[in-house]
Amino acid sequence: MDICYNLSIILRGGDTSMKIIINKIFGRIGFCALLIILQATILITALIRFEQQFTYIYLVFLLLSFVSVMKIINNRLNPAYKLAWIIPIMALPIFGGLFYFLFSSDQTRKKFLKEMQPINEQMKKYLPQDEQTIKDIEACDVRAANQSHYINQYALCPVYEHTTSEYFPLGEKKFARLLEKLKTAEHYIFLEYFIIDPGIMWNAILDILKEKAAAGIDVRIIYDDFGCLLLLPDNYQKTLEAMGIKCCVFNPVVPFLNIRMNNRNHRKIVIIDGHTAFNGGVNIGDEYINAYDKYGHWKDTALMIQGEAVWSFTVMFLTMWNYLRKTDSSFEPFRPHVYHEAEFDNDGFIQPFTDSPLDKEFVGETVYLNLISNAKNYILITTPYLILDNEMINALSNAAKRGVDVRILTPNKGDKWYVHAMTRANYRFLIEDGVKIYEYTPGFVHSKMFVVDDEYAVIGTINLDYRSLYLHYECATWLYKTNTILEMKADINQALQISEEVTLAKYNETPLSYRLLFIFLRIFAPLM
Numbered sequence: 001m002d003i004c005y006n007l008s009i010i011l012r013g014g015d016t017s018m019k020i021i022i023n024k025i026f027g028r029i030g031f032c033a034l035l036i037i038l039q040a041t042i043l044i045t046a047l048i049r050f051e052q053q054f055t056y057i058y059l060v061f062l063l064l065s066f067v068s069v070m071k072i073i074n075n076r077l078n079p080a081y082k083l084a085w086i087i088p089i090m091a092l093p094i095f096g097g098l099f100y101f102l103f104s105s106d107q108t109r110k111k112f113l114k115e116m117q118p119i120n121e122q123m124k125k126y127l128p129q130d131e132q133t134i135k136d137i138e139a140c141d142v143r144a145a146n147q148s149h150y151i152n153q154y155a156l157c158p159v160y161e162h163t164t165s166e167y168f169p170l171g172e173k174k175f176a177r178l179l180e181k182l183k184t185a186e187h188y189i190f191l192e193y194f195i196i197d198p199g200i201m202w203n204a205i206l207d208i209l210k211e212k213a214a215a216g217i218d219v220r221i222i223y224d225d226f227g228c229l230l231l232l233p234d235n236y237q238k239t240l241e242a243m244g245i246k247c248c249v250f251n252p253v254v255p256f257l258n259i260r261m262n263n264r265n266h267r268k269i270v271i272i273d274g275h276t277a278f279n280g281g282v283n284i285g286d287e288y289i290n291a292y293d294k295y296g297h298w299k300d301t302a303l304m305i306q307g308e309a310v311w312s313f314t315v316m317f318l319t320m321w322n323y324l325r326k327t328d329s330s331f332e333p334f335r336p337h338v339y340h341e342a343e344f345d346n347d348g349f350i351q352p353f354t355d356s357p358l359d360k361e362f363v364g365e366t367v368y369l370n371l372i373s374n375a376k377n378y379i380l381i382t383t384p385y386l387i388l389d390n391e392m393i394n395a396l397s398n399a400a401k402r403g404v405d406v407r408i409l410t411p412n413k414g415d416k417w418y419v420h421a422m423t424r425a426n427y428r429f430l431i432e433d434g435v436k437i438y439e440y441t442p443g444f445v446h447s448k449m450f451v452v453d454d455e456y457a458v459i460g461t462i463n464l465d466y467r468s469l470y471l472h473y474e475c476a477t478w479l480y481k482t483n484t485i486l487e488m489k490a491d492i493n494q495a496l497q498i499s500e501e502v503t504l505a506k507y508n509e510t511p512l513s514y515r516l517l518f519i520f521l522r523i524f525a526p527l528m
Contacts, residue, residue, distance in 0.1 A: 065089050065097030072100070116358060118328075119319040120156060126315045126331050129158040136161060137349050137480070143374050144349070144456070144480045150370065151353045151478060154361045159351040162344040163307030165477075167459075167484040169491040171288040174280065174302035175201060181272050181304070182208045187339050188218035190271040190317045194227040194264065194461075197285035205284065213244035220246040222320060224265040225253050231285075248324040263357050265320070266461050266472035269313050275340040277310040279303050279352065279460055279477050281447045288446070295413040296443020299495060301382070303459050303477055303484065305352070307344035311336050312352040316475060348482035355462065355474040364462040365469045367478065369395050371452050378405040380451040380492045384444070386410050386423040386437075387465040393429055400434035409495055411446075412439040418521065419465075424510075425518030431504050438499040445495075448476070449488060457485045 068089055089096030129152050137159060138145040148159040168174035182189060182205065189212060196202055213219040221240060223232075233239070237247040250265040270278040280302025287294040305313075318331050336344070355363040372379060372395040379399060386408065388396075400406045408430070414420020427437050448468075450458045460476020462468050479485055510518075 061097060062093050065093040065100075068097040068100040116323055116356070119323055119356075122319045122322065122331070123156040123315055127156055127158055127312060130160070133159055133161050133349070140349075140481065141455075147367070147370050147374070147456075147478070148349070148351055148480070151351055151363070151367065154366075155353040155355065155363045157312045157351060157353040159349050159478075159480075160307065160309035160312075161346050161349060163305055163309040163350045164345050164347040165350060165479065165482050165484045166304040166306075167487045167491070168280070168282075168302045168304070169487075170290070171282040171298065171300040171302070172290055174278065174282050174300075174304075175204075175289045177304060178270060178278055179204060179208065181276055181278075182212070182270075185212055185217055185272045187273045188220075188271075188334065189273075190220050190269070190314070190321075192222040192265070192267050192269040192317050192320065193284050194224045194266045194268065195231065195283035195285055196221075196223050196228050197231045197283070199286040200291045201286050201289050202284050209245055210243050218246075219244070220248075220317075220321060222248045222250055222265065222317070222324065224250045226251070226261070226264050227266075227283075229253060248321060250320070250324065262467075262471050264467075264472050266468065267316070267354070267475040268461055269317055269475060271310060271314050271317060273339045274314055274334050275310055275336045275344070276304065276306050277313040277352075279305070279313065279475060281459075281461060294444070295411070295415055297440075298443060299382075299440055299445045299447060301447035301449060301459060301488075301491070305350055305477065307346075307350075308336050309350040309352055309477075313475070316352070316354050320473075347484075349480040350482065351478040351480075353476060353478060355476075357471045357473065362469055364474055364476065365392070367458060367476075368392070368450060368462075368464070371450050371456055371458065372396060372399050372406075374456075375399055375404045375406075375452045377453045379407070380449075380489060381406075381408045381464070382445055382447045382449045382492060382495070383408065383464040384411055384415070384446045384448070385419055385463050385465040385468075386426050387419070388426050389466070392464065393426065396430055396435050397433035400430075406435045407438065407492075407496060408435065409438050409440055409445055409492060409499060411444045412441050412500070413444050415444060421514070421517060422521045425522050427502055427507050428504070431502065431507060437502040438496050439502060440495060440499045442498060449492065451485060451489045451492060454486060454489065456480055457482075457488050459488065 069086055072086055072089075089100060134145065134148075137148055152158050166177070168177065189209065191205075191209075209219050209221075228236070237249050240247040251261070251263065253261065268278075268280060268283060281300045282288045282302045286292050287298050288300055290298050314334050314336075315331060318329075318334065322328060353363065353367075369391065372392075379396075396406055396408075410423055411420065414423065431437060448460060448462055448464075450456070457479040458476050459479070460474065462474045462476050468474055
């Protein structure tokens with residue numbers, strides 16, 4: 001959340017939003033920020049004094065930095081992530097090693113992984129793979145079966161038939177359909193979002209949720225505390241509970257320096273009665289439906305699925321709900337056919353999947369890399385951020401070099417200046433190798449999509465940046481031979497027509513000062 005965004009909230013929301021911001025500054029946010037700054041100040045001051053007065057303490061911290069560098073070199077971290085840590089540790093050996101162990105401790109990660117192990121156990125229990133579906137996909141294409149097998153093995157999410165999908169090329173299209181489907185809910189509604197921002201979109205949704213909850217329907221919401229930190233009043237979950245809406249807040253922000261604050265719930269999921277689900281890049285906020293002009297025209301996309309594949313999203317939500325509520329309730333009452341006895345229609349193969357930052361398997365990145373490596377004719381990508389590691393750059397470059405038409409759509413107007421600068425910092429290497437980069441001239445692109453060879457697609461919440469690929473809880477939908485794939489292709493091509501291609505000549509017009517900034521930002525991109 002940057003300063004411009006906060007100011008837009010104030011200007012758009014009037015007195016109410018101003019009160020929220022003031023309350024945040026002098027309430028929980030201000031208190032947390034003050035304590036964190038105080039902790040950092042005390043820590044740094046103590047280290048400086050130790051260095052000046054106690055030579056052996058100085059040597060201990062030097063040794064700690066040396067051990068940190070050795071540990072980084074010998075683990076399985078991404079090389080770019082290693083470099084981003086090694087440089088500041090070597091530059092500031094007194095602080096570097098200590099901060100590495102505070103903010104990137106493997107022991108801390110293992111502790112969190114142990115806490116959330118029940119999620120994996122429940123997903124294995126409730127999401128077995130149907131063997132006939134595997135045989136059907138193998139009969140179509142072994143490469144597709146291999147990709148599906150990987151997702152099933154490492155994301156614990158099976159592939160389905162008997163499911164249909166509907167594509168929304170804009171947030172406002174998804175919003176209209178979402179309201180329509182929410183009104184039809186008769187048994188339960190589950191929502192899981194990174195951002196909930198009061199306004200036209202949320203108020204319309206909330207009116208329906210309150211009505212449904214009052215009618216006895218099971219309505220539940222999970223939202224990320226950091227994502228909503230500057231948007232929702234403190235203890236907003238109590239406000240929702242008072243309306244009859246059950247609510248959990250993911251990873252509440254606390255006034256302590258710790259690695260856990262890096263792991264956010266970036267997922268966007270809606271589940272209605274077990275047979276209908278929404279996924280994609282659209283958060284709950286007025287900019288996502290172009291209700292107001294934030295960074296020009298906001299290009300976002302979403303997918304609705306209906307059928308057996310909804311079960312994976314339901315299990316994702318309920319495992320997270322059980323973890324946050326410390327419960328172990330059965331999932332059986334929420335299966336797709338409980339409230340939809342008829343057979344579902346069939347439209348290709350659909351595989352929703354999730355990605356956790358706590359294991360050592362980077363599912364989102366691997367799915368993207370497999371799509372790139374197996375592409376024969378074309379790859380179309382939309383992403384708000386293009387902050388890539390060497391593996392991703394090499395994969396895209398190699399695809400272009402072997403004759404695959406690789407096109408990437410990024411924003412012309414960024415939501416954060418430094419992130420937008422890092423995105424542009426990656427252009428030159430890709431363009432030189434034949435990848436075509438386009439900036440969306442009307443404004444900002446927030447959609448996260450891959451479309452490959454008229455056969456494969458992925459749509460969801462996974463950005464092409466380090467936070468999405470390594471640090472956040474994410475979710476997406478892998479599609480094979482569905483009708484929506486061609487709709488997604490047509491939509492991206494239409495967006496490319498009103499965008500500007502960034503040629504090498506155009507890139508070289510970038511002022512030298514900006515290109516020097518690009519070099520600096522690329523080094524530390526994994527830590528931002």
